[in-house]
Amino acid sequence: MxxxxxxxxxxxxxxxxxxxxxxxxxxxxxxxxxxxxxxxxxxxxxxxxxxxxxxxxxxxxxxxxxxxxxxxxxxxxxxxxxxxxxxxxxxxxxxxxxxxxxxxxxxxxxxxxxxxxxxxxxxxxxxxxxxxxxxxxxxxxxxxxxxxxxxxxxxxxxxxxxxxxxxxxxxxxxxxxxxxxxxxxxxxxxxxxxxxxxxxxxxxxxxxxxxxxxxxxxEIQIHEAHDNDTEIKFGYCTEFIIKKTDMEPTEFRNYISKYGDSMLVVGSDEMIKVHIHTNNPGEVLEEALKNGELIDIKIDNMRYQHENRIVNGKAKEIKKYSFIAISMGEGIKNVFEDLNVDHVITGGQTMNPSTEDILSAIDKVDGENIIILPNNSNIILAANQARELSERNIEVLPTKTIPQGISALLVFDEEIDLNDNLENMKEIINNVKTGQVTYAVRDTNINDKEIKKDDIMGISDGDIKTVGKDIDQVTIDLLKEIVTEDNDIISLFYGEEIDENKANNLAEKLQTEFNGVDIETIYGGQPLYYYLVSVE
CATH class of the missing domain: 1.25.40.340 (DhaL domain)
Structure with missing residues (x-):
C-alpha cells in the first residue's frame, strides 16, 4: 500500500x-x-x-x-x-x-x-x-x-x-x-x-x-484556586480559554486591563488562557469572543469567600515574596510550610508536576516576587517553562534536592533585595551535600559495583557510593564517603518505611562514627527512599 x-x-x-x-x-x-x-x-x-x-x-x-x-x-x-x-x-x-x-x-x-x-x-x-x-x-x-x-x-x-x-x-x-x-x-x-x-x-x-x-x-487533573485579594474590589474571578485565535496574549491583556486586576494571560500558538478578577465578567467574555471561540469558562463570586481572605479581622497584606516548593512526604511538606513556603506541590520522584500544575500553583500565591524551588533536577525545565508562560515576576532557584531547598530557605532574608537573596541561596545550595538511601529494582553493574535486585544503595551527586544489604550500614558507609572535617551537621530525613525509633538508633550509631558532628533526625515521610541525608 x-x-x-x-x-x-x-x-x-x-x-x-x-x-x-x-x-x-x-x-x-x-x-x-x-x-x-x-x-x-x-x-x-x-x-x-x-x-x-x-x-x-x-x-x-x-x-x-x-x-x-x-x-x-x-x-x-x-x-x-x-x-x-x-x-x-x-x-x-x-x-x-x-x-x-x-x-x-x-x-x-x-x-x-x-x-x-x-x-x-x-x-x-x-x-x-x-x-x-x-x-x-x-x-x-x-x-x-x-x-x-x-x-x-x-x-x-x-x-x-x-x-x-x-x-x-x-x-x-x-x-x-x-x-x-x-x-x-x-x-x-x-x-x-x-x-x-x-x-x-x-x-x-x-x-x-x-x-x-x-x-x-x-487524564491529568488540574485543581486551581484563586488569588487571595487584600480587598474585594473586583468580585468575580473569571477564567476561560480562547481558542482559534491569532491574537498575542500581551495584546489581549492590554484590551481587558480596564475591566479588572489579578490578570494572568498566557498562551501558546493557538490558544490563550485568561484569569482576571472583574466586576463585569460578561463584558470580558464579549471582548474575548471577538478574538476566537471560548471554552472552559468558569466564574466564581469571590465575595462569598470573603471570610477566607480575612485574618483576625484585618485584610491580608500583599507579600513581597511567595515561595512554591515541590516535595513528597507529609513530614517534608510540613518542614517547607514551617519555613514559610506558601504552596507545596506534591511531586518529585516518580511524580513530576506538569507545567500547568506549576502555573496553577503560581495562580494560588500573591507575592510580588515568586521563588520556585523544584528540588529535583527533572522538574527544573518544567518550572522554567511555567515561568516563561506567566507574566508575573518569577525566579526558579535550581535546587536539585530536598536538602538544597531547605537550606536555601534557611538563608533567605526578607529584609534584603531579591538579587542578593538569590545569590545567597545559590551559594548555599552549592555547599549542601545530599545523600539518598534506597533499593535497587534490577541487577546491574555500575562503576565496578555489582548490584543485585533489592540491594540497598547509597547515592550522592549522581553516583552510587555504597551498596549492601543493611539499611543502617549502607547509610553509615555513604556518610563516610561524603562527610569531611569541614562538616558539622548531618540531618536524616527518614521515610515512610522507617519508624522514629529506628531512625534514632541510626543517629546514635552515627554519633559514634562522627564525633563532634551534630546529628538530627527529622520525619520526612517520603516514599521509596529510606533516608534523605543533608550534610553541611
Missing part, C-alpha cells in the same frame, strides 16, 4: 495512536533509567505529556491538520512533565509550526515538520546534550530531509526515518558514558521511537485504541 498524502482524519489517528503506543510501552521506557532506583519515570512523564496533547485535540474538536497540530502543541506544553516531557512538548511545538496552514501532508511537508521540531527543541534547552532524545530527534529529522525528492510513499518514508532514529538510539551509549556504564540506551530517545512507531502503525491501518474509560483514568 502506497500513501502519498495524509488528510486530517489520518493525522488525528496518528497522534492518538502515537500516544497509545507510548502508553502501552511506558514501563519499558521507565526501566531504562540509568540508576536501578525505584523512581524511573521517563516513560510516565512522556506518556502523560502525550495524553495531555490528545486531551486537547479531543476537547477542542480539532478537525483540520492545522488545528490538530496546534492542539497537540498547546496540550503538551501545558501538560509537560519532567525534562523528557518538556523536550517532547517543544518537539511537538516545532512540529506544529511545520504543519501550519496545511490541508494535507506529503513527504516534503512531513520532513519540514521534523526539521522544525528538532530546531525548536534544541533552542529550548540551554545546554543540549548529545546521546539523548535530542540526538534521536535530530538524526531522524536529518534522514527525513535526505529523503525529500527520493521518496513519495509516506509509509516507506517513516520506516526509513524510524530506522535512522533507532540507529541513533543504539549509539547513545557511545555518546554518554553514563549510559554505557549502565548498559542502557537513552530512555527519552526510546520513548520518541515508540511515538513514531505508533504514528506509522496508524497510517498503515494498525490501531492501538484505548477505551474512553482508560483515557478518563489517565
Amino acid at each position: 502506497k500513501i502519498e498524502y495524509l488528510d486530517s482524519t489520518i493525522a488525528k489517528k496518528a497522534f492518538i495512536n502515537a500516544a497509545n503506543k507510548l502508553d502501552k510501552n511506558k514501563e519499558v521506557v521507565n526501566e531504562l533509567n540509568v540508576f536501578p532506583v525505584p523512581d524511573g519515570d521517563t516513560g510516565i512523564n512522556m506518556s502523560l505529556t502525550m495524553q495531555s496533547a490528545i486531551k486537547h485535540i479531543r476537547n477542542n474538536n480539532a478537525d483540520t491538520i492545522d488545528e490538530i497540530a496546534k492542539a497537540a502543541s498547546s496540550g503538551s506544553l501545558m501538560g509537560a512533565r519532567g525534562n523528557s516531557g518538556v523536550i517532547l512538548s517543544q518537539l511537538l511545538r516545532g512540529f506544529s509550526k511545520g504543519l501550519r496552514g496545511k490541508e494535507k501532508i506529503n513527504v516534503p511537508i512531513l520532513a519540514n515538520a521534523f526539521k522544525h521540531a528538532t530546531e525548536t527543541a534544541y533552542k529550548a534547552v540551554m545546554k543540549p546534550i548529545e546521546g539523548t532524545i535530542l540526538t534521536v530527534a535530530r538524526e531522524s529529522a536529518e534522514k527525513a530531509e535526505e529523503l525529500i525528492g527520493k521518496e513519495e510513499d509516506i509509509i516507506s518514508f517513516l520506516e526509513q526515518v524510524i530506522i535512522a532514529g533507532e540507529d541513533a538510539l543504539r549509539r547513545t551509549p557511545e555518546m554518554l558514558d553514563v549510559l554505557k556504564k549502565a548498559g542502557v540506551v537513552d530512555a527519552g530517545g526510546k520513548g520518541l521511537i515508540y511515538i513514531l512507531k505508533g504514528a506509522l502503525e496508524a497510517i498503515s491501518g494498525k490501531i492501538v485504541e484505548l477505551s474512553n474509560e482508560d483515557f478518563e483514568k489517565k
